[in-house]
């Protein structure tokens with residue numbers, strides 16, 4: 001790539017040996033050999049993430065603190081919070097999502113242009129948290145793809161910054177397109193076709209079946225969940 | 232120094248006795264809340280008198296309760312309560328009407344107080360109590376396609392799988 005000094009041809013510049021500028025030129029050449037053009041694009045992307053703050057509950061307050069001067073997310077290049085998904089490439093789900101709100105969340109995710117990434121912030125967004133009821137989505141990863149999860153209720157601002165750094169690492173490694181996510185998420189996805197032919201109001205056991213991963217032991221085992229409740 | 236305690240509801244009861252006569256409602260008291268229990272068939276009659284002749288111009292609250300399995304409860308399974316406020320005298324009264332399964336139905340208070348509109352929709356949404364004469368009885372909190380009434384005591388906390396057909400977006404689709 002012709003980013004360094006021209007070596008030959010009409011544009012060639014005669015530079016003395018072993019000066020700072022020749023050494024710098026050699027470094028740039030070496031760098032470009034080692035890393036591909038993609039890596040440079042990835043580096044550009046990871047340091048200029050524009051978050052879409054989907055703040056539905058108390059976690060949103062913590063997210064605001066991260067944006068303010070004390071924790072200052074601007075140090076990592078992600079301070080440009082946009083309230084239009086069309087201008088964003090990082091969705092931060094901060095707070096619980098009710099099942100009525102879920103189609104809105106999905107729509108916002110679809111409205112964001114590629115490449116895009118997502119963070120599920122806090123216990124509620126990641127697992128439903130203490131709101132283990134019919135009205136709250138038990139983890140947004142059941143319905144949209146998630147790249148990084150943050151535990152905590154609410155997470156400390158440092159954890160959010162840590163998540164951002166992790167995401168930057170992920171982006172540098174080649175974005176999240178085609179990334180596979182957690183195996184449990186795949187299990188839930190596999191049950192999808194089955195789920196869609198069951199009529200409303202009929203319990204669907206595997207809908208919540210992967211909750212064993214949080215250490216719950218449901219009476220009768222997860223496969224029987226909902227059976228008694230629907231009698 | 233003791234003050235003579237006057238019954239704040241004296242005038243109201245006098246009016247009710249003259250207009251409606253006896254036997255329309257029974258009363259109960261909790262602290263300073265006076266409740267009038269009225270059968271569903273005479274609910275609107277009572278509310279109309281309270282509004283037009285006793286000055287209760289403001290419906291402060293309308294809500295429902297499901298007493299299924301409530302210890303010591305012998306009346307109807309569902310109760311809908313109307314908290315009325317007389318703005319001039321600050322007198323408050325609570326009217327309670329009971330209904331039972333199946334098809335719990337009450338007349339709507341919308342013609343008397345417009346404010347009953349959304350509150351009755353909420354009671355319908357959560358308990359499935361139908362208000363006859365309501366102009367637009369739709370769900371207000373739960374999604375339209377929801378099939379159950381979640382504040383009923385026999386509804387399981389975690390639901391019955393109503394979310395079953397929500398679409399899941401995968402990486403490839405989005």
Ligand code: SF4
Pocket residue numbers: 057058059060094095096121122123124125129152153154155
């Ligand atoms: S995880 Fe905690 S702080 Fe965050 S939305 Fe849930 S309850 Fe609120």
